[in-house]
Amino acid sequence: MSPSLGLIAGNGRFPFLLLDAARAHGLRVVVAAIKEETDPEMDARAAADPEHIRVHWLSLGELSKLIETFQREDVTRAVMAGQVKHKQIFSSIRPDWRLAKLLLNLRTRNTDMLLGAIARVLEDEGITLISSTAYLEPMLAPAGVLTQRAPDETERADIEYGLRVARGVAGFDLGQTVVVAAGACVAVEAMEGTDATIARAGALFRTLEDAGDTTLARRLTVVKVAKPNQDMRFDVPVVGVPTIAAMREAGATCLCIEAGRTLLFDREAMVTAADAAGVAVLGAAIVTKL
Template sequence: MPEGQSKLGLIAGNGRFPFLLLDAARARGIAVVVAAIHEETDPEMNARATADAGIRVHWMSLGELSKLIDTFHAEGVMQAVMAGQVRHKQIFSAIRPDWKLAKLLMSLRTRNTDMLLGAVAKVLGDEGIELISSTAYLEPMLARAGVLTQRAPDEEELKDIAYGLTVARGIAGFDLGQTVVIAAQACVAIEAMEGTDATIARAGELFRTLEAEASTLRRSLTVVKVAKPKQDMRFDVPVIGLPTIEAMISAGATCLAIEAGRTLLFDEPALIARANAAGICVVGETSTPSGQS
């Protein structure tokens, strides 16, 4: 963010992402105006505002685009960031659009997440509110390249990673999801609207069924999560946290491959420690698939 920016608008989804970004901005002395979403944002946001005079919170529903713009104008916000997941099923089912958002929706050729959020970003820009990268202030949390855990992938896991990267990048290009779960170079599950952790859980359930039917597939899963080929870092940036490792443990997954430099790792020390304890390997892959870490 340029020097002299006095206020940052934070459009807060669910999870810890908004709080991490909030803490990072406040550590630099930036006042933050939070647009908290009733359907998504943790109510803890109110407590943060009570404890810190540099934080102001305004609650609104997911479809209130006009209220969002009016709030940021009233607060003097000229730059904003989206942080935290807004569940895809919320976007397409729970939303009750105001007139401005309804007009925007009517103008879209398709209503996938990228198209919708890109259009919202343009509307904000037209209103004098620049939407900046959601990794602003959090670049140290971007995954590094290479093996991040004590254990490196074995030969079979490397094959699964290579295949999974090809599949995941293919579906991500169509904005269908960013995660696939692979076993023995076969695709077990593809992410849709349910999210990464639910996809992993679904793969685990399927594999338990296959195991009960004496499947010849070996009993381990590799999870591959990628950014989109033309990832807009202002929204929907891949995020991995401790809950993903817990989901992998429950599902019987043994390997996680993510894209270095384009995936945020939350609570990395705890995440890596938990993975090490469970014998899970975590690998930061470069943008060019090679099958090697």
């Protein structure tokens, strides 16, 4: 039997990309599909290759079931792929006894604290959580300009400021994205996610324009970074075609992402969409201080 990899699948395309990459490496994949998040297409993928892909559906609150499923399937290495909306932490989902105990012992319910605690529980049960970029390193953003158009002088100034703000915000595990215009921070990501943050910035500018306020030129720059001490096992920054679509709708003209620590989904399609929208995309090499 092929070696088994556990895949804890959230929403979006990330789980499917990792599934394909793991299969290309000859691994059998046991998918823990989250009922509240995972695309039902996962069942079709398993039906097409039942010998190498097994799918088990469970709720976000069922930590014990997750562990029991992986142990039953002889999984000793697992990966998290795909977003789980932060607001789910405060939803009506009922945690099982194991997750309830874990939540009670958390000092704060941010992403790092929660997922780090889950990783430790899995480790105690003989299941090692590995980097979410495992098998996907070619998809990490390179340094440099990725589009036909490079950021202009104004956008580069906003990038420089945005990187400082974004790194500070990410250091508190609040979010990874900020939107900047003319040296002013327009929006900061919290629980809503990157695309919603971009949309909020665009809506704010439309409100200002409707009121006749043109103090800030409507040229939004989006900056997305990893956390200063990013744990690559979870919550790795991701951008793709939907990011560009959100920017175009909001009137944003420039995107800066952290090179080497941001995953680019459908890179060719994303760059094509950015070029069509006149959006400049830059991969910034950031030196992390240890």
